[in-house]
Amino acid sequence: LFPAQPPSEVVLPSKDAIDRQARLELERLRIRQQKARANHVDFWRDYLDRSHYLVNFSDYWHLLDQIHRLLGPLPDGARVLDAGCGTGNFGMFLLIAQCLRQDQHEPAKALQYVGVDFVLSGLTQAKAHLLRVAAELRGKFSGIVRPHTAMAGGLACADLNVRLPFPDHHYDRVVCTLVLGYLRDPLFTLREFLRVLAPHGKLVIANFKP
Numbered sequence: 001l002f003p004a005q006p007p008s009e010v011v012l013p014s015k016d017a018i019d020r021q022a023r024l025e026l027e028r029l030r031i032r033q034q035k036a037r038a039n040h041v042d043f044w045r046d047y048l049d050r051s052h053y054l055v056n057f058s059d060y061w062h063l064l065d066q067i068h069r070l071l072g073p074l075p076d077g078a079r080v081l082d083a084g085c086g087t088g089n090f091g092m093f094l095l096i097a098q099c100l101r102q103d104q105h106e107p108a109k110a111l112q113y114v115g116v117d118f119v120l121s122g123l124t125q126a127k128a129h130l131l132r133v134a135a136e137l138r139g140k141f142s143g144i145v146r147p148h149t150a151m152a153g154g155l156a157c158a159d160l161n162v163r164l165p166f167p168d169h170h171y172d173r174v175v176c177t178l179v180l181g182y183l184r185d186p187l188f189t190l191r192e193f194l195r196v197l198a199p200h201g202k203l204v205i206a207n208f209k210p
Contacts, residue, residue: 022209030184041119048086048122055089063177063206064093070204071173074098077109078172081196083189084160084179085115088126091153092133098150099137111151114171118159127155160189169198177206 013021054060067090074080082090091113098111117123134147158165161184174193180186193203 029182045119045121048119048125051086060089061093064090067175067177067204067206068093068097071175071202074111074173076107077112079112079170079198080114080173080175081166081171082113082115083164083174083176083193085117085123085126085155086119087122088115088129088155090175090177091115091126091130095130095133095147095151095153096137099141099147102146102150107150110149112154113151114154114156116156116158116160116164118157120157123155123157127153160192161185164192164196166196168195169201170196172198172201174201174203176204178208180205180207181209 071080080094082094085091094111094113098107101107115123115126117126130153137147156165160179174197176189176193180189183189197203
């Protein structure tokens with residue numbers, strides 16, 4: 001602060017500098033991920049326990065709404081994979097959207113939703129949240145919406161860093177929200193998403209970084 005320095009001009013970093021920084025951050029991430037799996041799971045369990053505040057922000061719900069819009073019209077019985085579902089926020093949004101859609105269209109077959117995460121406690125919370133939302137919808141809109149005919153839910157404990165436990169071309173839609181940038185090898189996981197995605201299906205990814 002002393003002696004006073006003349007103000008310096010703000011200079012935008014070059015693309016090469018940004019690329020170098022991205023590689024550096026990726027390398028730091030890989031080093032951190034060399035920790036024992038147990039510690040890794042503990043870290044993300046604590047993260048999910050603290051992430052519940054996200055639902056209090058309207059921007060987060062706008063994000064979920066944008067993801068839902070990008071999925072496009074969902075045909076009856078469509079299979080949707082929520083990769084890295086955490087505590088089930090997108091699953092809850094999808095359930096509400098499907099129930100409201102029932103008022104205009106009675107599906108011949110319920111939407112098939114599968115949420116995947118490798119933190120078991122997060123999946124336990126996701127199940128509780130989905131059941132609670134379904135109960136609230138039945139209570140508040142009895143006779144108008146029927147959650148069990150709008151969406152069938154399933155949860156699976158799986159690590160996105162390894163091969164997904166699903167057959168090729170199994171899902172009509174794949175969603176990955178704010179997860180991809182934390183994975184050990186994002187390109188490998190992207191290839192897995194494309195492997196399980198049905199022909200003419202849609203993959204929607206939201207990420208903090210390019």
